Amino acid sequence: MTATTGFIPYDAVNTKSSRKFERAAEYAPEDFHKHVFELEAEGEWIVQRVPEPYVEVMTKYGRTKKIPLELTWHHKSCGQCGHIPGYSTAIFWLNRKLNFKYIDPTDQTSCTAWNYYASATSNAAAQAGVAMRNFAAAYETGYYPLIHCGTSYGHYKEVREEMVHHPEIRHQVRDVMKKLGKPLVMPEEIVHYSEWIHAVRDRIAALQTRDFSSIAVTVHPACHYYKLVQEDAIYDPDIYGGQRTATVSALIVALGAEVRDYSTWFDCCGFGFRHILVQRDFTRSFATRRKIEVMKEEANPDVVITHDTGCVTTLDKSQFVGQAHGLNVGVPVMSDAQFAALAMGAHPYRVCQLHWHSTDYKPLLEKMNIDHEKAWAEFQEDLKKLKSGEKEYLTWEDVDA
């Protein structure tokens, strides 16, 4: 008998088909690396190399991708900082605990994906210009860009395609960069933070202090991570037989929690960019009826783990609508970074800032053997010090206290 009896009587991650999938790079779309380095050789731009040490992971068609461990420049997410600040804090906390040098930059702009996906204003050169400006800003620090936002990640990979194959756009952007006094720089790889977490998942597991073996998880993979420029996403033969992206799911497995499958795994979270802007009711109903309700009925998870700002926000904050209508919802949602940090003993409020989340996460914390009342009392003490002026803001020392 498995824990999923009564829902889906199998564990899709651990139960593999008897068939073996042989990857063949020959079927993959063209390898951008060749063009990126050719353009460097022609003097068109500078290629920022992935700094050592790096981990090589396998992408969809069996090619390798270099994921830097440290010297990372953290390109944050608009929605992450506004809605779920514990998301980026958790990423930084993990870097600190793993003793990796990183930089939390101030010279960063939004990626303009809102313009792009919501069919608003702007043009191809302007879109690309913003991406290249951010890459240049990272290059100037000597640190390597690590993209927190799934949307920016997908968008930047599309920009790379345009910059490689459309010299007219590349030359327009080069002129813009000249005016800004910045070099034209293309990173050797465009790396999402969740790929970094994937690459260090065993190191995270080695530092795990909390037992997650009783935690059941459903994974929502971010569309902008693996559906855009799909050949660049990470796949692993041991996760879903190499047939679904391995990011997030492999981390959960490494942390000893149980991944449960559900039938709308491939579906969007409901965010959809355009929907969230002009048909918010569609977003809310999609998130609750197509994702959360299905997960509840089929897998009954303790938590949903995902790896994009829009997904965490949409899946978490849409549930209040479902509750109002009596739907079978009520599952906490968080990022892989927050989940990993909790596994390594992070404070649920000072680091993971779960009080920003809408769904009731406290039963989950209890299952993780986290005394959330004590943690909350500690956090209240922090707030008192801030209110009284004794402290201006919380520091990493406060977090580790």
Added chain:
Amino acid sequence: MASDTVLIIGGGPAGLEAARLVGDLGAKAVVIEKRDHLGGTPIAENYAALTHGFRDAEEAMDEMMRGVTHHPNVEARLGWEVAASEGNAGDFKVTVAKSGNGASEVLNAGAVIIATGFQHFDPGRETQMYGYYEYDDVITLADAEHMLKHHKFVKPSNGQAPERVCFIQCVGSRDRQIGNEYCSKVCCGISSKQAIEIRQQVPGAKVFIFYIDMRMYGYWENEIYWPAQEKYHVQYVKGIITEIIRKGDRLLVRGEDTTMGRPMEVPMDIVVLAVGMEPSRGTKDVAQIFGLKQNKYKFIEVPHDALDPTATSVPGIFVAGAAAGPKDLDDSIGMAGAAAAKAVALVRRLAKVTA
């Protein structure tokens, strides 16, 4: 001095037919087959019955093989591969290597016929949402052939007879996203043939075929398509399947019913993916070795698919069967005959010139 030998690469239906005809025409034929047996994909993939006429595939291929193995003018070399080639029409020097022991030798040939065939599209390559490598009960046409041949059409996951079976057409064919924009020609017919066989072997099973449009050319219309519906009650549903997931101990097939104009979700016990054709590894390798032009799909390019379907970009080298693109057996056998005649005509003409 021009060689009167025609070298035939590949021992499948096209290669066997070409070899037999070259021999019948009085020239010498050497068949190079990298597998340890003749018969090509129908034998290697355990085909049950041929789509045209439901003839037992093994029996039919045995007959073709005997036409070669007992022919005084034909030599078949099993377990050999082409490694290199030089020379021109009338005087090719082709290095062949024996797999495993490293032995190699050079063969002289006046002409070469490429009959290296196709391979089935791998449904894990781009269509992960069909779950072929996740769910044992999602199978391909070739898997189904294997089970039908042994009269054991069951759910691979538990060995039980299925109650509901469906076929999904055009997996890896007619797909611009994947890049295989071509129709693979035979999958509609094979699926319908298999649907009939399933109904014969598992009468209690309901069988569905989800299709873009059925391409049942020539006699297949009356032999297969209408009997499948009228006699065997196979249900044809026009629509695109987008995703297969496992739900409980069944598979849930999701897609759009385009006739009704609405999304559908249908539970199934077995899903058969009608995988199309792609050039075989051997086809791609020999194209490189002989310097043959390939089309954008990596099949061997011919001057005109209808008017000159067996010539290649290199004089003296001909092609037959699915090495030149998706082909059914009718096409393959017809092409093999034409290629054999042209190859023999060429070596004889060159022999006269050099005599």
